[in-house]
Amino acid sequence: MPFASAKLDPFLTAIWQLSLWGALAGCLLALSLVLRRTVEEWRQRKAPPGGQELRQRLIAGLAREDWQAVRSLLAGRSAADVAALVDELAQIVRGEMQLRLVALAAQLGLPERLRAELRSWRTGVRALAATRLSLFRDPESEAALLTALRDPHPKVRLAAAESLAGRPAARSALESRVLADSAFARPPAARFWHLLAGRDPELFSACFAATSEPERRRLMIEAIASAGLVQLLPAVVEASVSGDPELRRKATAGLLERRHPAAFAALERLLLDPEPVLRAEALALVARFRLAPFAPRVLQRLEDPEPLVRSRARDTALRLGLSLAELGALSRSYPLENLR
Numbered sequence: 001m002p003f004a005s006a007k008l009d010p011f012l013t014a015i016w017q018l019s020l021w022g023a024l025a026g027c028l029l030a031l032s033l034v035l036r037r038t039v040e041e042w043r044q045r046k047a048p049p050g051g052q053e054l055r056q057r058l059i060a061g062l063a064r065e066d067w068q069a070v071r072s073l074l075a076g077r078s079a080a081d082v083a084a085l086v087d088e089l090a091q092i093v094r095g096e097m098q099l100r101l102v103a104l105a106a107q108l109g110l111p112e113r114l115r116a117e118l119r120s121w122r123t124g125v126r127a128l129a130a131t132r133l134s135l136f137r138d139p140e141s142e143a144a145l146l147t148a149l150r151d152p153h154p155k156v157r158l159a160a161a162e163s164l165a166g167r168p169a170a171r172s173a174l175e176s177r178v179l180a181d182s183a184f185a186r187p188p189a190a191r192f193w194h195l196l197a198g199r200d201p202e203l204f205s206a207c208f209a210a211t212s213e214p215e216r217r218r219l220m221i222e223a224i225a226s227a228g229l230v231q232l233l234p235a236v237v238e239a240s241v242s243g244d245p246e247l248r249r250k251a252t253a254g255l256l257e258r259r260h261p262a263a264f265a266a267l268e269r270l271l272l273d274p275e276p277v278l279r280a281e282a283l284a285l286v287a288r289f290r291l292a293p294f295a296p297r298v299l300q301r302l303e304d305p306e307p308l309v310r311s312r313a314r315d316t317a318l319r320l321g322l323s324l325a326e327l328g329a330l331s332r333s334y335p336l337e338n339l340r
Contacts, residue, residue, distance in 0.1 A: 054085070055088065055089065058070060058074075058089060059089065059092065059097070061073065062089075062093065062101060067104070074108070079113055082108060082110065083110055083113065086101060086135070087131075087135075090102075090135055105135065105136075106136065110132075110136075111133070111141050114129045114132050114136075114141070115133070115140065115141065115144045118130060118147070118148055123153045126148070126151060126153070126159075127159045128159075130145060130156055131162065134162065134163035142164070142167065145163050145164050146160075146170060146173050149161060149164070149177045154183035154188070157177075157181060157183055158183060158189055158191075161177065161184070161192050162192050162195055165192065165195045166196070166200045171203055175203060175206060175207060178192070178196075184216065185216040185219070187219070193219045193220050193222070194227065196223070197229060198227050205232060207220070208220050208232060214244045214246075217247060218244070218246055221235075221236055221247065221250050221251050222250050222254060225253070225254025225255065225257050228258060233255075233258065236251050236255055237255065237266070240252050240255060240269070241266075245273070248269075248273070249270065249281050252269075252285065253285060256285060256289050268297070270282035270285070271283070271301065276304075277308070279301065279304065280306075283298060283309070283313055283315075284316070286298055286320070287319040292320055292321075295317070298313050298317050298320065298322075299313070299317060301313035301316075302314060302317070
């Protein structure tokens with residue numbers, strides 16, 4: 001027995017020591033986690049505010065004209081962070097507060113920084129600088145934007161044109177550029193034409209009268225309908241019978257958006273268009289605007305020779321609330337199973 005005890009004692013001792021070390025390691029791990037959490041909370045209390053809290057405090061400072069508080073919130077931040085904050089706040093505040101924000105940004109030297117970034121070798125930096133310069137109306141910034149209208153990259157030219165839209169001093173240069181530059185006839189230019197239609201209808205009308213390119217007119221037709229330029233709505237009606245299929249589609253959609261008296265006639269023509277894609281688009285417009293009076297026309301399209309049109313007609317009919325029985329009654333030639 002004594003021999004057996006002597007053999008057992010080292011084994012028990014090893015187990016006891018392992019348990020002790022395990023407990024100690026667990027305590028150390030728990031202490032390290034608590035310490036880490038404490039340090040993070042301390043850093044958060046010491047760190048300057050960020051995110052939503054920072055925006056709210058900046059807006060409150062602008063509202064009270066507490067420039068010292070605003071400057072203290074911006075202190076220690078990089079110029080890029082300040083530019084991003086000003087750009088973000090400019091989308092939120094309006095009127096007098098936006099004027100205060102612009103004045104503060106000018107005092108911080110933001111326009112000079114943005115004008116310098118317009119000379120960057122990186123396209124994205126130049127385009128962002130051109131967009132952010134839209135806040136500033138000083139002659140130097142306008143001159144820099146006019147120069148950016150001749151930038152080698154279309155993205156920068158479009159950004160500069162958007163910033164200049166609606167500025168009387170830039171009208172002449174803007175008109176000649178947007179009519180000569182092919183970048184303004186491509187889809188990315190849609191935002192510019194919408195902005196111009198809203199800010200300077202007179203210049204927009206002059207540009208519309210001076211262009212005959214189908215691509216450019218498509219973008220402008222959309223902008224006319226969106227901005228509700230009454231004086232140009234007859235041109236949209238005329239475009240709804242154009243020989244350009246895409247122009248017909250955009251014009252019809254625009255007339256429906258404006259609830260124009262000619263909208264239903266244009267949609268009727270589009271439902272009978274020789275192009276299957278346009279017939280399908282017309283059905284999509286019926287569904288989008290919930291045009292119940294067109295239900296009989298939709299049911300007729302269930303017998304269209306094109307599968308795409310038949311499928312769209314079924315979806316549109318269901319969207320209008322027509323029953324499956326009504327669909328089946330007018331689709332004997334093309335059973336519903338074939339439309340799935």
